[in-house]
Amino acid sequence: MQLTLEGRRALITGGSRGLGLAMARAFAEAGARVAIVARDPGALEEAAGTIPGATPVAADIATEEGCARAFAAADAALGGIDVLVNNAGTSKRGPFMEVTDAEWQADLDLKLFAAIRLTRLAWPGMAERRWGRIVNVLNTGAKAPPPTGAPTAVSRAAGMALTKILAGEGAPLGINVNALLVGKIDSDQWVRRHAADPKGQTYEEWMAEAGKPIPMGRMGKAEEFAAMALALVTGPGDYVTGTAINVDGGLSPVV
Template identity: 65%
Template sequence: MQLSLNGRAALITGGSKGLGLAMAKAFAQAGGNVALVARGAESLAQAEAEIREAAPTAKVAAIAADIRTAQGCEQAYNGAVRALGQVDILVNNAGTSQRGPFLEVTDALWQDDLDLKLFAAVRLCRLALPGMRDRKWGRVINVLNIGAKAPKATSTPTSVSRAAGMALTKALANEFAPHNVLVNAMLVGIIESDQWVRRHAADKRNITWEEWKAEQGKPVPLGRIGKAEEFAAMALLLASDMGGYVTGTAINVDGGSSPVV
């Protein structure tokens, strides 16, 4: 079985690093065209170069935009349409992990988290779904976290915004299924990404990256942390025609570490 995107155009937020970049590479290597959205122009340029090297025939667009605002979402979507012609696949991947004791989380932190992880997805879906509906083909993938299903203590606001993203996924899947527009969520466990690189860098024990990964992977049933390429492979399946009977799901990509399915 060979997964192919057959020239489909994908818009990926948070596309310059980590999981977003891994998905962009996988999509481009499978015959897709990709528009990367992030705030940092330098990291976008580097990501664009990496994808062009990995998939020389793919169309690649790098769009600097702050999708925490309505204007930034319009800038991202319109830039993708100008570069690629349309958006067939929307991957809402941008996000951080705002967390802390509930009584210490301010309104400003709540709003920033919701703007980036929930309202950006709402706004981009509102822009992309009409075209997908009219063409009778579309894919939306919302990248969330296993905390959306099983939030831990001191995990607000990130777990709450992720749970809202899961509800958005199911509601849109049911509404747009008659138009062959599939909407799914992927819930991240411990997977190599820019976020985990930063956590390792902040560790004061001066242990190597390999030692740190081994330590973090011990509680995972598979005994290791995941690879970004493994996550990207699942995204590619959902984005392709081979995933054509999967919609309204929230798939754990976590090595079995989530307490719920």
């Protein structure tokens, strides 16, 4: 079975770096035309330059207006959206009593409401064509929330519930909806964490140490995550919907 997206059009949020960029590249290599969304125009242009034919869309999807602008630009450029990847997010977390209302709201706006709003915009076209694929990128805290995991584990758990609801409603319409749950995967957030660590290790040394607690003994690669996303939106994923798949090297205590 071929992993082909020939003739399909994909919109990927958080697409200028890390997992989003890896997915955009994988989808484009499989034949899709892609639009990538992020807030930083400079990073977007640089990322789009590495993907033939990619459409960069600068927008803040933490707002209703930003979601509408991002979708309209991508839809106009591509002529429709067949695949939506809700990937934008941060890993904001801390002790419950230290998380402010503003931090709760910002996390929910970016991770939950952006997915709701963009899905609402993409849904009618997918339903009309009787074919659509939606992937919600969450993290393993959605299934196994750790102490000091607020607000991110809560918004991600809500995203997992949203995935299941949409899968049930989308199945009769040819729309498959799944979630991929990130564990420890090499991406920009780990680069930032290394930069803030005073140990003085090289990035490779620091990452090797961070990967030791994982059953597979190493951190994951963005390309490995992208390959799983590609499988869900191509032929192998045709009979898969409503799932939340851990991509974590066996780290999560919950399957």
